Amino acid sequence: MTLDAGETLAVVGESxxxxxxxAMAITGLVPPRAKLIADRIALxxxxxxxxxxxxxxxxxxxxxAVVFQDPMxxxxxxxxxxxxxxxxxxxxxxxxxxxxRARMLDLLRQVGISSPETRLSQYPHQLSGGLRQRVMIAIxxxxxxxxxIADEPTTALDVTIQAQVLRLLADLQxxxxxxxxxxxxxxxxxxxxxxRIAVMYAGQVVESGPTDTVLSAPAHPYTEGxxxxxxVPGRTARGAxxxxxxxxxxxxxxxxxxxxxxxxxxxxxxxxxxxIALMPIxxxxxxxxxRPCLGGQIVERHPATETAA
Amino acid sequence: xxxxxxxxxxxxVLVVAVxxxxxxxxxxxxxxxxxxxxxxxxxxxxxxxxxxxxxxDRPLPEQYVTWLKRVFEGDFGRSHYLRASVAQVLADHAxxxxxxxxxxxxxxxxxxxxxxxLAALYPNTxxxxxxxxxxxxxxxxxxxxxxxLLIYIFGVTLRVLPISGSxxxxxxxxxxxxxxxxxxxxxxxxxxxxxxxALQSDHVRTARAYGxxxxxxxxxxxxxxxxxxxxxxxxxxxGFMLGGSIVIETVFALKGVGYLxxxxxxxxxxxxxxxxxxxxxxxxxxxxxxxxxLNGAIDPRIRVG
Ligand SMILES: Nc1ncnc2c1ncn2[C@@H]1O[C@H](COP(=O)(O)OP(=O)(O)O)[C@@H](O)[C@H]1O
Ligand SMILES: [Mg+2]
Numbered sequence: 001m002t003l004d005a006g007e008t009l010a011v012v013g014e015s016x017x018x019x020x021x022x023a024m025a026i027t028g029l030v031p032p033r034a035k036l037i038a039d040r041i042a043l044x045x046x047x048x049x050x051x052x053x054x055x056x057x058x059x060x061x062x063x064x065a066v067v068f069q070d071p072m073x074x075x076x077x078x079x080x081x082x083x084x085x086x087x088x089x090x091x092x093x094x095x096x097x098x099x100x101r102a103r104m105l106d107l108l109r110q111v112g113i114s115s116p117e118t119r120l121s122q123y124p125h126q127l128s129g130g131l132r133q134r135v136m137i138a139i140x141x142x143x144x145x146x147x148x149i150a151d152e153p154t155t156a157l158d159v160t161i162q163a164q165v166l167r168l169l170a171d172l173q174x175x176x177x178x179x180x181x182x183x184x185x186x187x188x189x190x191x192x193x194x195x196r197i198a199v200m201y202a203g204q205v206v207e208s209g210p211t212d213t214v215l216s217a218p219a220h221p222y223t224e225g226x227x228x229x230x231x232v233p234g235r236t237a238r239g240a241x242x243x244x245x246x247x248x249x250x251x252x253x254x255x256x257x258x259x260x261x262x263x264x265x266x267x268x269x270x271x272x273x274x275x276i277a278l279m280p281i282x283x284x285x286x287x288x289x290x291r292p293c294l295g296g297q298i299v300e301r302h303p304a305t306e307t308a309a
Numbered sequence: 310x311x312x313x314x315x316x317x318x319x320x321x322v323l324v325v326a327v328x329x330x331x332x333x334x335x336x337x338x339x340x341x342x343x344x345x346x347x348x349x350x351x352x353x354x355x356x357x358x359x360x361x362x363x364x365x366d367r368p369l370p371e372q373y374v375t376w377l378k379r380v381f382e383g384d385f386g387r388s389h390y391l392r393a394s395v396a397q398v399l400a401d402h403a404x405x406x407x408x409x410x411x412x413x414x415x416x417x418x419x420x421x422x423x424x425x426x427l428a429a430l431y432p433n434t435x436x437x438x439x440x441x442x443x444x445x446x447x448x449x450x451x452x453x454x455x456x457x458l459l460i461y462i463f464g465v466t467l468r469v470l471p472i473s474g475s476x477x478x479x480x481x482x483x484x485x486x487x488x489x490x491x492x493x494x495x496x497x498x499x500x501x502x503x504x505x506x507a508l509q510s511d512h513v514r515t516a517r518a519y520g521x522x523x524x525x526x527x528x529x530x531x532x533x534x535x536x537x538x539x540x541x542x543x544x545x546x547x548g549f550m551l552g553g554s555i556v557i558e559t560v561f562a563l564k565g566v567g568y569l570x571x572x573x574x575x576x577x578x579x580x581x582x583x584x585x586x587x588x589x590x591x592x593x594x595x596x597x598x599x600x601x602x603l604n605g606a607i608d609p610r611i612r613v614g
Pocket of ligand 2: 019020021069151152
């Protein structure tokens with residue numbers, strides 16, 4: 001996955017396919033028993049691999065900020081909003097108490113919170129889910145990060161609030177120019193929101209490219225299946241059954257001895273029984289498939305000539 | 310906060326009231342108190358006269374009310390064996406037990422909470438095993454045996470600490486360790502499991518993702534949550550210790566409440582037994598209240614509606 005400054009990358013895929021884990025790996029945080037192995041993780045050209053704990057502290061929250069899925073639990077219930085914002089502000093910003101408080105109030109206003117003084121003095125459980133997610137976004141903005149990872153930021157919210165929060169993120173991005181990794185299992189929100197898409201399956205990126213290209217001409221059969229399973233106004237006929245992908249996602253931690261999609265694929269061949277690399281289709285578009293669909297045609301590619309990742 | 314306090318306070322009063330009834334009934338239903346007080350070989354006439362003098366011939370509810378009235382006036386009656394007011398007898402014994410209990414719980418907390426945190430930070434490693442082993446050792450050894458071991462090592466072999474009596478602070482060291490060690494496994498295990506949960510919680514992940522130093526994440530954002538059930542457990546354990554550990558007080562010749570209770574039961578010193586039961590119940594209820602208030606201070610969801 002790559003992301004240019006100020007750009008939005010949508011990471012899509014079914015629940016459990018490794019979106020959160022892969023995105024959090026960018027910040028060096030993986031579950032206690034997981035081991036982070038990567039060829040390259042870099043921010044603005046500087047490698048983040050093998051950083052020391054101290055060095056990570058200069059990155060996390062400061063240059064890369066995360067907005068988590070569940071605003072109900074991602075704030076500490078024991079401290080007021082002010083306590084929590086101040087703790088993070090103090091960690092990264094050299095502001096005196098008064099300037100820091102002014103900054104917190106300003107941030108809360110920026111995320112559309114109307115009575116910021118009151119909110120500052122409240123505890124998370126006194127706020128609605130939508131408000132809490134706005135507070136999380138305000139915290140993310142605290143240090144003007146270069147990258148914000150929003151991990152399904154609207155999944156836990158009421159439908160009516162979801163659109164508001166997504167619009168807020170887009171507006172803030174225009175204003176502040178941060179890069180945004182928007183993780184979602186909902187292809188419906190991607191079209192207007194992302195510059196590029198990475199489709200994940202079983203722990204791997206199986207297709208990546210510009211949003212329009214991937215949505216209009218998916219190369220990987222998994223992307224195709226995903227798109228057929230959601231109704232698109234104007235394309236899906238009224239009353240026609242929606243498509244679905246038979247079978248279940250294999251565990252992302254299973255060893256990749258074959259194409260991960262082989263058991264659910266509509267067009268498998270025997271050559272699919274080896275690990276498949278992510279292969280470029282054009283400079284901006286890539287798919288992890290030896291029989292991708294290009295320009296409406298299935299094209300045969302040769303895995304032997306490509307090195308497996 | 311006020312509503313929370315009032316509610317808890319009412320609960321406390323209710324608990325003490327109920328236990329006072331139970332305590333009173335137990336003492337009176339477990340045999341004829343007049344016969345017990347008159348002693349073996351007393352004539353029926355003697356027993357009758359004791360019954361009259363102490364009001365045991367009145368209906369039980371009436372006796373209870375009379376007793377309660379006196380208690381409210383601070384009069385716990387007289388010990389017929391020690392020939393002194395019960396209040397005085399208790400005032401002589403309680404400080405020893407309170408000192409012992411406070412020191413024992415302090416020892417238990419200072420040992421088991423750091424061990425529990427350590428075990429949770431390095432789960433299923435040698436550190437974890439050692440911490441669990443050290444704490445659980447307290448449960449494996451009977452407390453009298455552990456007390457005797459302490460006496461043998463520190464009192465007899467090394468001769469660094471006194472082993473009996475209550476003359477100085479040094480006298481409380483060994484008994485406090487012996488009594489406190491018994492409470493460590495439960496506190497340690499609850500701390501460990503609470504920390505394991507807390508360390509995996511979403512808000513701890515947030516704190517880490519925002520670059521807060523590890524120790525701050527552990528203390529401020531994890532330990533605080535893990536402490537909520539532990540606080541309640543500590544209150545119960547301290548209540549148990551304030552009830553007096555007969556074994557520990559006997560082994561170290563400390564004339565505390567546990568020792569007094571045991572002797573009073575043997576002497577059928579009913580007024581003393583009743584007073585002790587009531588005080589222990591009150592201590593338990595007050596400690597529970599204190600734990601609730603403390604938890605309210607730890608977690609605003611408990612206190613702010
Ligand atoms: N690259 C990977 N290697 C090993 N296991 C993985 C990998 N990615 C995901 N997993 C496993 O899959 C589980 C679900 O991943 P997660 O990132 O939570 O999925 P999602 O966010 O897409 O729902 C993780 O808990 C982890 O055990
Ligand atoms: Mg996820």
